[in-house]
Amino acid sequence: MLRDNPTMAAQSASVAALLGHRRLVALHSRDDYSRELAFLFEDAARREGLDIVFRGSFFRAQKDHRGLLGQLNGVGFDALYLCPPGPSPGRGCCNSCASWDCVSRSSAPTASIPGH
Secondary structure, three states, X not given: OOOOHHHHHHHHHHHHHHOOOOEEXXXXXXXXXXXXXXXXXXXXXXXXOOEEEEEEEEOXXXXXXXXXXXXXXXXXXXXXXXXXXXXXXXXXXXXXXXXXXXXXXXXXXXXXXXOO
């Protein structure tokens, strides 16, 4: 059973707060589904008292994320929230529901974005 988007976003923000993350980055694919989920997450995170310190987006077919990663250099953040591309046109089920990530940032100065 799939949860509705506001519930998924609220639960993800709650987990980030529970884990002690305060400064978050929100990245999403440039499609309506991912954009909606990212915006819902940002709203839920603010209600939890969390700060969105960087927002970014990428295209579904994009393979080179160096520009986006370069923008993250120097941004102090605790966790990265990634909204991968939504379902492909013509697909009956969302192929990305299980791919939501709230990933703790390591001490390394870069983050990775899974290729979709």
